[in-house]
Amino acid sequence: MTESLALYRFDALADAALVHAVSTRLGGGSLLPTAGLNLGHTVGDDPQAVAGNHALLAAALGIPSGQIVSAHQVHGNQIAMVEQSDAGRVISETDGLITETSGLYLMLRYADCVPVLLYDPIRQAVGLAHAGWQGTLARVAARTAQAMVSDLGCRVEDLRAAIGPSIGPCCYEVGPEVVTATVAAFPDAPGLIKRRQANGHAHLDLWAANVRQLEQVGIDLIETAGLCTACRPDLFFSHRAEQGRTGRFAVILGLRPDRI
Secondary structure, three states: OEOOOOEEOOHHHOOOOEEEEEOOOOOOOEOOOOOEOOOOOOOOOOHHHHHHHHHHHHHHHOOOHHHEEEEOOOOOOOEEEOOHHHOOOEEOOOOEEEEOOOOOEEEEEEOOOEEEEEEEOOOOEEEEEEEOHHHHHOOHHHHHHHHHHHHHOOOHHHOEEEEOOEOOOOOOEEOHHHHHHHHHHOOOOHHHEEEOOOOOOEEEOHHHHHHHHHHHOOOOEEEEOOOEOOOOOOOOOOOOOOOOOOOOEEEEEEEOOOOO
C-alpha cells in the first residue's frame, strides 16, 4: 500500500515497465454517501469533486490524466482493444480493455465486482476486466486473456494475472437463479457455491470462479488480493454493504512510455 493515497499493488505485477494500482476510498474530496476518493461519475457525486479525485489519482501515479481510457461497464463480456487514438475516451458497453500502446492507461471502476489485471512482460501488453457475477459467468476474465493472445500476439503461458479487492465468499449471498447459472457455467467446479451451515444460504466465490477460468485458459501465475470490499467499507466502496449508496474505486493499468 502506498501511504500517500492508499494505493494497493500486486507482487505478481511488480515490473519497472508497468504502472498499476488499486485505489481505495481514502483521500479525495467527495462527501457522503460517496465520501472520499470516489471515481464514479454516475453515483450522484459532485462532478467537480469527481474530476478532482481523478486528478489526484493521476498525479499520485505520475501519469497524464488525458492518457487514461475507460469504459461504460455493463456487466457483460465484450472486450475492446484500445490504442493512442482512444486516449481520454470512455468505450461504450465494454467490460474488458486490452492494449500494447505504451503511455496509455486502462481504468475501470468497482464497488464489489472483481478487478482482473493481466500483464504480458514478454510481449509488453496489458488487459483489465470488470467481473461481476454476470461477467464472471460469461467468462469476461478468460475472454480478456484470450483477446490478448488473438489480438496482441501474446502467449498465454507468459501472462501474469491478479484478482483485486472485491466482495468475498464470506459476504456474497446469492439467490437460486445465480446458483443455477453458476453450476451451469462451471459444472466442473462445484466448490464455487458455498452453503452456510447456520441458515443454508448460498454464497458465491467470485475469486475462485475467476481464478478457475484463468487457469482453464492456461495462466499459471495468478495472485489474489483476498480483500473483501463488503467486509471493509471503511477502505473500499461496497455496493452490497452500503445498499447501493456508495462510490467507486478504480484500477489503473498501463505500460510506461519510457520502458526499455
